[in-house]
Amino acid sequence: xxxxxxxxxxxxxxxxxxxxxxxxxxxxxxxxxxxxxxxxxxxxxxxxxxxxxxxxxxxxxxxxxxxxxxxxxxxxxxxxxxxxxxxxxxxxxxxxxxxxxxxxxxxxxxxxxxxxxxxxxxxxxxxxxxxxxxxxxxxxxxxxxxxxxxxxxxxxxxxxxxxxxxxxxxxxxxxxxxxxxxxxxxxxxxxxxxxxxxxxxxxxxxxxxxxxxxxxxxxxxxxxxxxxxxxxxxxxxxxxxxxxxxxxxxxxxxxxxxxxxxxxxxxxxxxxxxxxxxxxxxxxxxxxxxxxxxxxxxxxxxxxxxxxxxxxx
Numbered sequence: 001x002x003x004x005x006x007x008x009x010x011x012x013x014x015x016x017x018x019x020x021x022x023x024x025x026x027x028x029x030x031x032x033x034x035x036x037x038x039x040x041x042x043x044x045x046x047x048x049x050x051x052x053x054x055x056x057x058x059x060x061x062x063x064x065x066x067x068x069x070x071x072x073x074x075x076x077x078x079x080x081x082x083x084x085x086x087x088x089x090x091x092x093x094x095x096x097x098x099x100x101x102x103x104x105x106x107x108x109x110x111x112x113x114x115x116x117x118x119x120x121x122x123x124x125x126x127x128x129x130x131x132x133x134x135x136x137x138x139x140x141x142x143x144x145x146x147x148x149x150x151x152x153x154x155x156x157x158x159x160x161x162x163x164x165x166x167x168x169x170x171x172x173x174x175x176x177x178x179x180x181x182x183x184x185x186x187x188x189x190x191x192x193x194x195x196x197x198x199x200x201x202x203x204x205x206x207x208x209x210x211x212x213x214x215x216x217x218x219x220x221x222x223x224x225x226x227x228x229x230x231x232x233x234x235x236x237x238x239x240x241x242x243x244x245x246x247x248x249x250x251x252x253x254x255x256x257x258x259x260x261x262x263x264x265x266x267x268x269x270x271x272x273x274x275x276x277x278x279x280x281x282x283x284x285x286x287x288x289x290x291x292x293x294x295x296x297x298x299x300x301x302x303x304x305x306x307x308x309x310x311x312x313x
Contacts (some may be wrong), residue, residue, distance in 0.1 A: 106184020
């Protein structure tokens with residue numbers, strides 16, 4: 001009987017994101033506070049009789065506007081993740097990988113990294129390769145700094161290039177309204193713009209996330225937290241897509257406690273007081289400006305295997 005394993009991984013927002021100057025290796029050191037939120041990617045892995053890796057999109061992939069242009073070849077992170085796991089373990093089995101995409105593509109929320117994390121967990125279970133979460137995270141880090149966090153979920157401080165993770169034992173829920181754009185922004189392009197904007201500025205390497213911000217988040221004090229939310233990438237994203245500033249202002253005018261770009265953008269994250277307040281913000285943005293939104297909360301767990309009877313919702 002052909003077996004299928006489905007894994008679900010969360011998208012993330014960066015509630016805090018400081019970026020250092022470019023390093024000799026071309027990367028940037030960062031200080032980030034990652035928050036896994038309730039917007040998920042699913043990857044179903046089904047065994048094959050050969051050694052081929054085949055990728056498809058599930059019909060419920062709400063984040064994909066143009067299915068024909070979505071890359072399903074070797075450049076897709078799910079293919080890279082499955083290939084890497086095979087090479088690492090020597091288990092050269094084939095697999096059909098079906099992705100259900102809900103996280104905005106190239107939106108600064110780590111959707112591709114969530115796909116990679118889900119693929120590692122699903123294939124590890126399907127093939128019985130027996131790697132633990134820490135081993136999968138080390139593999140995933142080779143695909144991108146956000147992959148280990150998608151595996152662990154919750155909340156974490158990320159240093160280095162973002163993959164040096166320190167879990168944050170956060171029990172307080174925060175509610176957010178996401179405003180996805182109809183386009184994506186290339187992460188390298190946004191970093192490049194940030195470097196150009198700061199060419200004549202003195203930029204230091206960040207070594208920590210603001211302790212006051214962490215304290216406010218742990219306490220659940222949203223009035224303290226809101227002004228401490230920060231993202232150095234915002235100015236670069238706004239330089240590349242000035243209309244984001246208009247939407248940000250609309251969000252704050254609708255009652256959001258703070259609006260910031262997540263990661264490299266262009267997704268905007270609006271902090272709400274609670275779920276009901278978030279619904280009010282959504283109503284106002286929809287009625288007065290016709291802005292499309294998503295309501296999420298965090299923190300949520302990292303990548304999990306779904307029960308066999310659970311379909312991709």
